[in-house]
Amino acid sequence: MAKRKVAWGITGAGDMIEETVQAMLNINEDFKDKVEIEVFISKAGDQVIKYYEISHEIESAFDKIWVEINANSPFLAGNIQLGKYEFMLVAPGTSNTVAKIALRMGDTLISNAAVMGQKANVPLYILPADLEEGTTITKLPDGKDLKLTIRKEDVEHAQKLAKMDNTYILRTPHEIRKVFEENFG
8 A cells, every 4th residue: 555645844944943853753753654754855944954963864764855946846836736745744934934825925845835735725734933922042053042033923924824724833843743643543
C-alpha cells in the first residue's frame, strides 16, 4: 500500500525552528509506515537551518528535500492542487510568509503552494512565529536570548488566516503531532 504524503514547508523563522524540527523528526519516525513527509525549504529557510546547524538532521531523516529556486520550482503548488498531498504544513512560518498567504501573494515557493492549495481545498496547517502581540524571547543558535516585539499587524495576518476555510493555526510545535494523529491515526 502506498504511503500518503504530506508537504512540510520550512520558512526563514528561527523562532521555534529547533523544536519544530525535533517534533518532525519524531513524527517522521513514528509515522514512517503510513506517511511520507516531503520537505520544501524556502531560500530564507535554507539559510536559517544552516545557521542553526540543523540541516544535517533534516537531510538524514527525510528522503525528499527540495530548496526553493523560485515560486514554481520545485513544482509544489501544482502537485498540491493535483491532490498528491493530504495537507500542507508550514512550520514555523515567518510573519512575511503568513502575511503573504493572508494577502494572497504567491511570490515564493511556500506562499504560492499554500495559496494554490487553499484554492484546491487542501488543508493548510501553519505555525506562525508571530501569533500574539507583545514581547517574546527566542533563542539564537548560540543559545543566547533575543528579545522581539511582535506587532499587532503581524498578529492580524495570523488572525486573518485562522478565519480561512480549511486553514488551521498551530500555537506550538507540539500540536503538530496531534495533526498527524488525527489524519493518520
